[in-house]
Amino acid sequence: MKPCYRDTMDPNIVLGLAKRRGFFFPSFEIYGGMAGMYDYGPLGSAMKNNIESLWRKNYVLHEGLSEIFSPIISPEEVFRASGHLAEFSDFSVQCQKCKQAFRADHLLEEVVDNPDSMSQKELGEAMVSNDIKCPSCKGELSEPVAVNLMFKTTVGPLGGRDGYMRPETAQAMFFNFHLLHRFYREKLPFGIVQLGKGFRNEISPRQGITRLREFNMMEAEVFFDPENKVWPGFAEVADLKLRLLPDGLEEQELSLKDAVSKGIIANEPLAYFMHVTKKILLAAGLDDKRLRFRQHLKTEMAHYAEDCWDCEALTGYGWLELVGVADRGCYDLQSHIDHSDAELTAFIRFPEPIEMEATVIVPNLSALGPLFKGKAGAIATRLGEMPCDGLDATMPIVLDMDGEEVTVPANCFTISQEIKKVSGKRIVPHVIEPSYGLDRIFYTVMDHNYKEDGEYVTLGLPIAIAPIKFGVFPLMTKDGLDDIASEVDKKLRQKGLLTYYDGSGTIGRRYARMDEAGTPFCITVDYESKEDDCVTIRDRDTKDQKRVKMDDLDKVAISLADSSLTFEAIG
RNA sequence: GCAGGUGUGAUCUAGUCUGGUAGGAUCCAAGCUUCCCAAGCUUGAUGCUCGGGUUCAAAUCCCGGCACCUGCACCA
Numbered sequence: 001m002k003p004c005y006r007d008t009m010d011p012n013i014v015l016g017l018a019k020r021r022g023f024f025f026p027s028f029e030i031y032g033g034m035a036g037m038y039d040y041g042p043l044g045s046a047m048k049n050n051i052e053s054l055w056r057k058n059y060v061l062h063e064g065l066s067e068i069f070s071p072i073i074s075p076e077e078v079f080r081a082s083g084h085l086a087e088f089s090d091f092s093v094q095c096q097k098c099k100q101a102f103r104a105d106h107l108l109e110e111v112v113d114n115p116d117s118m119s120q121k122e123l124g125e126a127m128v129s130n131d132i133k134c135p136s137c138k139g140e141l142s143e144p145v146a147v148n149l150m151f152k153t154t155v156g157p158l159g160g161r162d163g164y165m166r167p168e169t170a171q172a173m174f175f176n177f178h179l180l181h182r183f184y185r186e187k188l189p190f191g192i193v194q195l196g197k198g199f200r201n202e203i204s205p206r207q208g209i210t211r212l213r214e215f216n217m218m219e220a221e222v223f224f225d226p227e228n229k230v231w232p233g234f235a236e237v238a239d240l241k242l243r244l245l246p247d248g249l250e251e252q253e254l255s256l257k258d259a260v261s262k263g264i265i266a267n268e269p270l271a272y273f274m275h276v277t278k279k280i281l282l283a284a285g286l287d288d289k290r291l292r293f294r295q296h297l298k299t300e301m302a303h304y305a306e307d308c309w310d311c312e313a314l315t316g317y318g319w320l321e322l323v324g325v326a327d328r329g330c331y332d333l334q335s336h337i338d339h340s341d342a343e344l345t346a347f348i349r350f351p352e353p354i355e356m357e358a359t360v361i362v363p364n365l366s367a368l369g370p371l372f373k374g375k376a377g378a379i380a381t382r383l384g385e386m387p388c389d390g391l392d393a394t395m396p397i398v399l400d401m402d403g404e405e406v407t408v409p410a411n412c413f414t415i416s417q418e419i420k421k422v423s424g425k426r427i428v429p430h431v432i433e434p435s436y437g438l439d440r441i442f443y444t445v446m447d448h449n450y451k452e453d454g455e456y457v458t459l460g461l462p463i464a465i466a467p468i469k470f471g472v473f474p475l476m477t478k479d480g481l482d483d484i485a486s487e488v489d490k491k492l493r494q495k496g497l498l499t500y501y502d503g504s505g506t507i508g509r510r511y512a513r514m515d516e517a518g519t520p521f522c523i524t525v526d527y528e529s530k531e532d533d534c535v536t537i538r539d540r541d542t543k544d545q546k547r548v549k550m551d552d553l554d555k556v557a558i559s560l561a562d563s564s565l566t567f568e569a570i571g
Numbered sequence: 572g573c574a575g576g577u578g579u580g581a582u583c584u585a586g587u588c589u590g591g592u593a594g595g596a597u598c599c600a601a602g603c604u605u606c607c608c609a610a611g612c613u614u615g616a617u618g619c620u621c622g623g624g625u626u627c628a629a630a631u632c633c634c635g636g637c638a639c640c641u642g643c644a645c646c647a
Contacts, residue, residue, distance in 0.1 A: 015639095016583085017582095020598075086647095092645085149647085203646085204572075204646095206639090206640080206641095473607095475605075476605060506606055506608085506611095507606050507607050507608065508608035508610080509608085511608050512609045536607075545607075
């Protein structure tokens with residue numbers, strides 16, 4: 001069994017361990033399984049919760065972003081605005097001879113204008129009339145077939161509104177912007193997070209839990225005044241380094257400050273959240289040497305994005321994208337503004353109100369009304385909006401009202417000079433989006449922490465991530481040792497620590513079981529415990545043991561669990 | 572979706588070519604052993620991916636589905 005890539009884990013070994021120990025395994029297996037669907041087992045669910053807690057600790061507690069929780073099924077309009085409907089509805093053709101698949105609109109790009117806006121039927125006709133053949137073997141191509149990567153459903157049992165399972169959690173943070181901005185007392189910057197499931201009907205899911213059809217995300221949207229893109233914590237971390245692989249340049253280690261000042265990373269907040277990403281991934285136990293930030297190539301970056309970096313990890317599947325940190329500009333909010341009537345903007349107050357002298361047309365409604373009847377309102381609005389440069393107050397104004405020429409006599413308006421006080425301006429905020437693929441991070445945690453010494457397997461999980469914090473054993477299940485151990489186990493659970501009581505098999509076997517599950521510490525009650533009221537604590541990574549008074553055990557265990565105490569420092 | 576490969580207890584695997592009682596190892600469980608690093612002994616549980624066909628007889632041969640792996644395509 002060879003590793004897939006040099007110095008990286010064979011995924012089959014990780015998959016085997018995951019299944020054997022209840023981290024994760026294919027779903028619906030007794031019914032033949034379903035590609036792209038996995039279950040998290042008992043240890044996996046606990047570890048997934050721990051990764052989420054670590055993430056929340058950073059984003060919600062430390063950075064002060066707030067969490068929302070919104071529906072998975074969303075109406076079609078949301079995805080028309082987000083662009084997913086168009087993006088996910090490609091038409092694909094296949095070569096009859098060499099079986100290769102191509103996007104129909106791509107093949108027509110050279111010969112037709114705007115092929116991506118054509119219907120399935122139009123594309124098919126255009127393919128025939130332009131005599132399009134397979135680009136690689138010149139074979140005959142099939143009819144275009146719709147490829148929709150979103151799961152569609154109908155809301156209402158008797159048919160109703162079309163809906164889709166969201167392909168990302170982000171949209172709710174955009175279309176609720178007006179409420180969330182108000183929640184933040186109308187200040188910028190502020191940020192929102194959402195954790196939850198997203199769905200993509202992948203054509204061919206592969207590689208375990210790294211490309212699922214139903215997957216878990218942890219996303220943040222941080223909103224900024226585009227003219228003032230700063231984040232308060234930046235200065236503190238400006239000198240810390242990141243491993244960067246910029247588009248078109250060599251891989252290099254740069255401080256946040258230098259990367260921004262050299263224009264490699266577009267702005268400070270983007271660099272800041274890249275740093276936050278690195279911090280979280282290291283705390284989750286990923287190997288710094290196998291992490292890098294790769295900048296999206298100009299060609300792969302969405303056209304509206306200002307800059308985008310993927311945090312990638314080297315795993316048994318090669319380099320795997322775990323996190324995307326993107327500056328999406330104002331694209332998402334603007335798009336929802338365009339598709340709805342909502343005012344998803346922020347009002348930026350000037351330090352001092354600005355007084356501006358302006359020439360304005362003031363409609364005279366008492367003259368307009370009788371003359372134009374029902375159209376008077378629309379005409380008055382148009383007059384108020386039109387530029388007044390060079391207008392003569394004594395001449396009639398000619399308007400084009402939906403193709404109809406309307407002459408407004410001079411008595412229907414006046415032109416006057418006004419002083420306008422402007423106290424601020426309305427802007428569409430820019431957004432920086434750190435988006436984390438939880439399942440991929442989960443996989444990489446196992447990949448990077450798998451250690452083998454001969455046959456002996458240890459999962460070196462950090463205690464914050466480890467599903468079980470302490471194994472609790474009686475050396476023998478008799479002479480009352482088991483009662484004492486049960487008592488210890490119960491006490492630790494009451495303190496909120498997940499333990500695993502095990503009295504079966506030899507002591508070595510029990511340590512081995514816990515090592516493979518990634519449990520950092522084991523507590524053993526032995527015969528001496530009955531004399532000295534002490535138990536041993538054994539460290540997974542060094543196999544060293546220390547004796548601790550049972551009365552102090554709570555405190556020691558809690559401190560070990562929150563990493564405020566190290567094993568070496570136990571007195 | 573296409574092409575190729577693979578599918579035997581929870582895991583790794585022998586058996587498939589050449590049809591005839593499914594075997595081993597690990598793990599798991601119960602027990603013995605004053606048992607601190609997968610020791611030993613006894614006992615036990617769990618399996619041929621699913622469906623159809625050929626045959627007296629199918630893990631084995633044929634057809635189809637499903638899943639996994641690799642490549643292609645796809646990857647907001």
